[in-house]
Amino acid sequence: MTKKTVRESDIVYIAGLFDGEGSVSYKQYMRKRKGQKKHYPTWQIRLELAMTDKEIIKWLAETLDCGTWGERKVLKGRKRQWRWRCSHRDAFFVARLLWPYVKVKLYKIEQVIDHYTPEYGFGMLLVGLIGICIGAIAGFYIINRVEDDAEKKKKDKN
Numbered sequence: 001m002t003k004k005t006v007r008e009s010d011i012v013y014i015a016g017l018f019d020g021e022g023s024v025s026y027k028q029y030m031r032k033r034k035g036q037k038k039h040y041p042t043w044q045i046r047l048e049l050a051m052t053d054k055e056i057i058k059w060l061a062e063t064l065d066c067g068t069w070g071e072r073k074v075l076k077g078r079k080r081q082w083r084w085r086c087s088h089r090d091a092f093f094v095a096r097l098l099w100p101y102v103k104v105k106l107y108k109i110e111q112v113i114d115h116y117t118p119e120y121g122f123g124m125l126l127v128g129l130i131g132i133c134i135g136a137i138a139g140f141y142i143i144n145r146v147e148d149d150a151e152k153k154k155k156d157k158n
Contacts, residue, residue, distance in 0.1 A: 004065045006097060014060060015101035022049040024095075024108035026115070045112055047091045050083040057082040064097075066090040092116040 025046040030039040050072050051057065061069040067086030074081050086094055095112040102109050 006063060010063050011097050012101050014063070015098045017051075017056070017060070018047070018049055018098055019102050019104040021051050022047065022105060024105050024112065026108055026111045043115070044087075045091050045115060046085055046087040047094055047112075048083060048085040050081050052079050052081055054080075054082045057084045060084050064094060066093060089116070 025044050025048070028041050028043050031042040032039045047067075049057070049060065057069050061067055061084050064086075067084055067090055069082065069084040072081040072083040091112055092115075095109045099106075099109050099113060
C-alpha cells in the first residue's frame with residue numbers, strides 16, 4: 001500500500017486534532033453476512049474525526065490520502081458537522097503515523113497497530129524502528145568520517 005509522504009508538522013497537528021476530536025473503534029462482534037446462515041466474528045477497526053470545520057476535514061483527507069469524508073447527520077437545529085474516517089489497513093497506516101504523538105488515544109492506537117503486527121507485537125515494531133535509527137546514525141557517522149579523511153589527505157598533500 002503506497003501512500004504519499006506526510007510532513008511531520010502535519011502529523012503532529014493531526015495527532016492533536018485526533019486526541020481532542022477523534023475516536024478509535026477497535027472491537028470484535030458477531031455479524032451475519034448475506035447468504036450465510038451463521039453469525040461470524042467480525043472486526044471493526046476504524047478511526048474517525050468529526051467537527052464543524054469542513055475545510056479542516058477536507059485538508060485531513062487530502063493530506064493523509066486515505067479514508068473518506070463527508071457530511072455527518074446531526075439532530076435538527078444543530079450545527080452542520082463533517083466527518084473523516086478510515087478503516088482496517090488505512091487505519092493501521094494512520095495509527096502508525098500518529099502513534100509517536102498521541103497521548104489520550106494512545107492505548108487504542110496501539111491496539112490497532114498490534115492487530116496488524118500480531119506475530120511481533122508492538123515491541124518488535126519499536127525494535128525495528130530503533131534499528132533503523134541506529135543504522136541511519138551509523139551511516140551518517142561513516143559518511144562524515146570518510147569525508148573528514150578525504151579532507152585530511154588533501155591538506156596533507158598541500
